[in-house]
Amino acid sequence: MNYAVVFRLLGYILLCEGGLLCLPALVSALYSEWDILWIFLFTVALCFVIGLSLTFLKPRSKIFHMRESCATAALTWIVISIMGAIPFVLSGAIPNPIEALFETVSGFTTTGASVLADVESLPMGILFWRSFTHWIGGMGILVFLLAVMPLTGGSHVNLMKAESPGPQVEKMVPSVQATAKILYTIYLGMTALQILFMLAGGCPLMDSLLLTFGTAGTGGFGVLNDSLGSYSTYIQVVVTIFMILFGVNFSVYFYLTRRKFKKAFAIEEVRWYLAVIAASILLISWNIRDLFPSFLTAMQQAAFQVASIITTTGFSSCDFDLWPSFSKSILVALMFIGACAGSTGGGMKISRLMVLAKSIRKEVLQTVHPNAVTPIRVDGKPINHETLRSINVFMAAYIILFASSVLLISLDGYDFTTNFTAVAATFNNIGPGLAAVGPTANFSIYSGFSKLVLTFDMLAGRLELFPLLLLFAPETWKKF
Known part of the structure; x- marks a missing residue:
């Protein structure tokens, strides 16, 4: 392990976080929240002092391979969450450090699970920071670092692979830094576009900003206690559309901006994603049609919840917990399916499930025709053995960690539906579950131990398991 290069990168990350914390500090100043302002300035100073001291480390080698990249990715999310929790604790918004860490990890990992029952009572600076963590975590802070800083040495694509969701990560252009800049340009552009649509519908400026942060990062922290229940149908429709758009593989938008329409519409994963959304909306709309004044209203509400759950926005x-079991079963299934690889969404990812479905089909065909050669293809290209192996291993690790988490938090004594959906909601970075952690409830019911288990789940889900698991492998920390 090249310790110096890992800690130096963490130093740069803390400098970035310190700079980003200046925005909620500015909001606190604008709203004359002077006590909150000083808390943010203290946290900014702490980030800068620790960050600068780490950047002075001089590694003998600037090369960072996959081991260093995974360790950096995992430690980055832990460190920024610890520092990001400080304003919650010092302001008294969430005085319990474990709960403050839970809330901050939930923000950065774009989960949206909360321990707060009354978000409307929060100071505006704290409320801004809470939602802004979604936007920061949506694209990934290491991708942000690659976009703004000309790092030298090593394989930068390893950093992107360690943090970016999906079974495989490809560069859009030869330069990794240029790829990161393209991703953030698209991300910023779509964010600005949604804000404009929200303002056009009469949504207040701060609400537009914070709800867009939650939509863009597919996070789900709301401004009001009832999430988006109090907003107009227009606002809900705008958020529905943008949740779906942010759940699309960003390669589609890259190809569209380059006028490579054939490549953009040839991505098979996106077709599966849209097909699953369409089928789910139709089935749920039919099932809940008697709960709403008209079928059109039922379809609009179904579309909102389907988009919110499959993109893991939350x-x-x-209160979809009051819907029939058929509809709730579909929503729980969507929790596991997730959005596209290369998007800001969480879950298992459509691409993995698509490959697994094709693998099952291949096995069935080979049972009938043992000598047939039937390669698994995605977008017309055969999937290599390494990718297929990594997907199978991911699924195995996913099931083991999921079952272990359900078992551990069951020590608190809550019912199976609550525990199962609590893990599903955190592990897949969604937010609300069902029963005692449903859309009108929160996660404050759990003990400190269970909150730590669920915090681990949020981090593991956002980093797609292995970067975080590597921290517990002794071989990771051996010097070379």
Whole structure:
């Protein structure tokens, strides 16, 4: 392990976080929240002092391979969450450090699970920071670092692979830094576009900003206690559309901006993603049609919740825990499916499930025709053995960690539906579950131990398991 290069990168990350913390400090100043302002300035200073001291480290080698990249990715999310929790604790918004860490990890990992029952009572600076963590975590802070800083040495694509969701990460252009800049340009552009649409619908400026942060990062922290239930149908429709758009593989937008329309529409994963959304909306709309004044209203509410769950955003427009079991079963299934690889969404990812479905089909065909050669293809290209192996290993690790988490938090004595959906909601970075952790409830019911288990789940889900698991492998920390 090249310790010096890992800690130096962590130093740069803390400098970035310190700079980003200046925005909620500015909001606190604008709203005359002077006590909150000083808390943010203290946290900024702490980030700068620690960050600068780490950047003075001089590694003998600037090369960082996959081991250093995974360790950096995992430690980055832990460190920024610890520092990001400080304003919650010092302001008294969440005085319990474990709960403050839970809330901050939930923000950065774009989960949206909360321990707060009354978000409307929060100071505006704290409320801004809470939602802004979604936007920061949506694209990834290491991708942000690659976009703004000309790092030298090593394989930068390893950093992107360690943090970016999906079974495989490809560069859009030969330069990794240029790829990171393209991703953030698209991300910023779509964010600005949604803010404009929200303002056009009469949504207040601060609400537009914070709800867009939650939508863009597919996070789900709301401004009001009922999430989006109090907003107009227009606002809910805008958020629905943008949740779906942010769940699309960003390669599609890159190809569209380059006028490579054939490549953009040839991405098979996106077709599966849209097909699953369409089928789910139709099935749920039919099932809940008697709960709403018209079928059109039922379809609008179904579309909102389907988009919110499959993209792992976690907003709610109504209490879907009151819907029939058929509809709730579909929503729970969507929790596991997730959005596209290369998007800001979480979950298992459509691409993995698509490959697994094709693998099952291949096995069935080979049972009938043992000598047939039937390669698994995605977008017309055969999937290599390494990718297929990594997907199978991911699924195995996913099931083991999921089952272990359900077992551990069951020590608190809550019912199976609550525990199962609590893990599903945190592990897949969604937010609300069902029963005692449903859309109108929160996660404050759990003990400190269970909150730590669920915090681990949020981090593991965002980093797609292995970067975080590597921290517990002794071989990771051996010097070379």
